Amino acid sequence: MPDIATISSIIGSVKAATDIARLLKDSNLSLEKAELKLKLADLVGALADTKLQIAEIQELLSKKDQRIFELEEAFQFKDTLIRSGDAYYDLNDSGKAVGQPYCMHCWETKHKAFHLHNEVGTTLNKVCPSCKTKYQAKQTQLLRVD
Ligand SMILES: [Zn+2]
Numbered sequence: 001m002p003d004i005a006t007i008s009s010i011i012g013s014v015k016a017a018t019d020i021a022r023l024l025k026d027s028n029l030s031l032e033k034a035e036l037k038l039k040l041a042d043l044v045g046a047l048a049d050t051k052l053q054i055a056e057i058q059e060l061l062s063k064k065d066q067r068i069f070e071l072e073e074a075f076q077f078k079d080t081l082i083r084s085g086d087a088y089y090d091l092n093d094s095g096k097a098v099g100q101p102y103c104m105h106c107w108e109t110k111h112k113a114f115h116l117h118n119e120v121g122t123t124l125n126k127v128c129p130s131c132k133t134k135y136q137a138k139q140t141q142l143l144r145v146d
Pocket of ligand 1: 103105129130131132133
């Protein structure tokens with residue numbers, strides 16, 4: 001994954017390309033043709049490296065934007081759930097837990113709210129569709145408004 005070292009590498013590649021371009025400019029075409037071709041090849045190589053490294057940074061920024069979006073979404077949702085038994089629930093107007101249970105594991109580790117489902121073949125357990133954690137149904141019941 002690209003990081004500060006990649007940015008330092010990009011700066012190094014740009015500096016190398018700049019140095020080569022400066023040398024070519026300052027040479028007043030006094031370089032031999034073979035040497036000129038070699039310097040131009042170095043310049044193209046430095047620019048190609050820079051292009052690849054910038055693409056890595058672009059991908060990293062995109063991933064970071066996605067992660068920031070997920071965290072902002074989780075933060076807005078943060079105070080809307082309350083724990084009861086082994087699950088989290090929506091709050092009613094009185095601040096009481098109500099409705100279908102959400103997975104405690106997913107909420108506490110990833111701030112993602114997934115409703116629990118009945119485990120196939122039994123009414124004793126509920127299971128999270130995302131992390132597959134199982135919960136005792138009696139600890140994760142549907143809570144109705146009184
Ligand atoms: Zn889960």
